[in-house]
Amino acid sequence: MDIQITPAKLYGAVTPPPSKSMAHRLIIAAALADGVSTLENIVPSQDIEATLRCMTVLGARWEAPKPGTIRVHGIGRGHTFVDLPRFDCGESGSTLRFLIPIALAVAGGGVFTGHGRLMERPQGPYADLFREQGISWEQRDGVLTVQGRLSPGEYLLPGNVSSQFFTGLLFALPLLDAPSAVLSSTEIESREYITMTMEAMRQAGISVAEKPGLRGFEVLPAAYCPFAGAVEADWSQAAFWYAANFLGSPVEIQGLNPLSAQGDLAVASLYWRLARPGDREIDVSGCPDLLPPLAVMAAVRQGTVRFVHAARLRLKESDRLQTTAAMLQALGGTVEEGADSLTVQGQPQLLGGTVDGANDHRIVMAAAVAATACAGSVTVLGAEAVHKSYPDFFTVYQALGGAFHVL
Ligand SMILES: O=C(O)C1=C[C@@H](OP(=O)(O)O)[C@@H](O)[C@H](O)C1
Numbered sequence: 458m459d460i461q462i463t464p465a466k467l468y469g470a471v472t473p474p475p476s477k478s479m480a481h482r483l484i485i486a487a488a489l490a491d492g493v494s495t496l497e498n499i500v501p502s503q504d505i506e507a508t509l510r511c512m513t514v515l516g517a518r519w520e521a522p523k524p525g526t527i528r529v530h531g532i533g534r535g536h537t538f539v540d541l542p543r544f545d546c547g548e549s550g551s552t553l554r555f556l557i558p559i560a561l562a563v564a565g566g567g568v569f570t571g572h573g574r575l576m577e578r579p580q581g582p583y584a585d586l587f588r589e590q591g592i593s594w595e596q597r598d599g600v601l602t603v604q605g606r607l608s609p610g611e612y613l614l615p616g617n618v619s620s621q622f623f624t625g626l627l628f629a630l631p632l633l634d635a636p637s638a639v640l641s642s643t644e645i646e647s648r649e650y651i652t653m654t655m656e657a658m659r660q661a662g663i664s665v666a667e668k669p670g671l672r673g674f675e676v677l678p679a680a681y682c683p684f685a686g687a688v689e690a691d692w693s694q695a696a697f698w699y700a701a702n703f704l705g706s707p708v709e710i711q712g713l714n715p716l717s718a719q720g721d722l723a724v725a726s727l728y729w730r731l732a733r734p735g736d737r738e739i740d741v742s743g744c745p746d747l748l749p750p751l752a753v754m755a756a757v758r759q760g761t762v763r764f765v766h767a768a769r770l771r772l773k774e775s776d777r778l779q780t781t782a783a784m785l786q787a788l789g790g791t792v793e794e795g796a797d798s799l800t801v802q803g804q805p806q807l808l809g810g811t812v813d814g815a816n817d818h819r820i821v822m823a824a825a826v827a828a829t830a831c832a833g834s835v836t837v838l839g840a841e842a843v844h845k846s847y848p849d850f851f852t853v854y855q856a857l858g859g860a861f862h863v864l
């Protein structure tokens with residue numbers, strides 16, 4: 458779906474959708490529990506549907522007694538598999554990377570497929586670890602087959618590729634019959650995502666101990682217990698509405714937890730850092746998903762913003778350093794892409810133009826928000842990419858006064 462947006466300010470109140478990251482985690486913890494858990498504020502998006510689908514393949518069941526609430530019948534420890542289960546992970550990196558170790562622990566492995574760029578996104582840290590353990594790892598024509606026995610022990614991962622490898626192992630290791638540790642060979646980036654994993658596991662009765670000074674975590678054998686949980690509002694999605702505010706739209710953002718474990722709540726303070734004129738350097742290693750909306754803010758202000766420690770942005774739904782730069786350049790902005798950075802030169806106003814959404818929800822949402830304050834109209838190609846994480850985005854955008862039509 459291609460759309461043309463006519464610049465218009467947005468007015469009104471918005472509650473961001475439930476945190477996608479927390480929803481993945483609570484669904485997984487509930488699906489591994491021995492019993493029935495109730496989860497509130499679950500809103501379907503392609504990524505959340507992927508996790509629900511994959512946990513069903515593992516033997517969990519769920520029903521929705523009312524909209525927004527699901528009851529998950531977890532698998533406990535008793536499920537047996539005749540064949541290797543097959544998981545369609547959609548385009549969700551979280552689903553794929555969380556599920557690989559879990560499938561090894563629960564089912565002796567699995568066959569994983571995905572769409573878009575998913576199967577090209579790096580899995581090397583897992584491949585290396587699991588091959589060392591004698592687990593077979595084969596990826597051919599976009600199909601990954603992993604088979605073997607996950608053993609307790611010490612797992613050493615690089616900390617700068619994706620925190621999702623840590624999360625996947627932390628979820629799986631309590632299911633083994635002896636203690637394990639997950640250690641990092643480098644400083645751990647996106648660390649708050651691991652904190653969120655520990656928080657979800659805690660809700661299911663599992664505590665993970667951080668190893669002080671060792672950049673790692675200790676996991677003891679434990680059973681996931683059923684629980685009642687609710688997903689809080691998503692700070693990563695709130696960032697687009699923060700960007701709308703920054704560009705002059707008085708949008709009131711409601712329902713966010715200011716004490717959230719979500720690292721992307723950093724947008725609240727970064728907003729104010731950018732609101733004052735002058736040059737800035739912003740480290741996005743802990744909040745990679747904020748880069749597209751922050752770059753939109755950086756493009757319409759006085760001064761230059763250099764986003765650093767950003768190489769991991771190249772490993773998302775699109776190469777987000779390249780696609781964020783291309784989006785702003787298409788709108789008349791001045792941006793320089795470095796190997797590990799993005800430098801955005803501020804200016805009074807963006808002009809408008811045609812943006813390739815690059816099949817990336819965060820690029821589409823960033824472009825739509827930038828359009829609210831452009832001098833001329835903005836065409837966004839492939840706007841349907843928002844279904845990955847925020848299917849309602851354009852409905853909300855329109856309700857706030859955003860003006861667009863489908864081409
Ligand atoms: O664990 C998670 O829920 C996520 C971790 C982050 O990925 P990396 O750790 O790969 O940066 C983030 O970009 C992604 O959108 C969601």
Ligand SMILES: C=C(OP(=O)(O)O)C(=O)O
Pocket residue numbers: 504548549550551552746773774819846
């Ligand atoms: C990178 C993202 O998600 P995932 O890694 O789960 O595909 C995202 O939502 O921006």
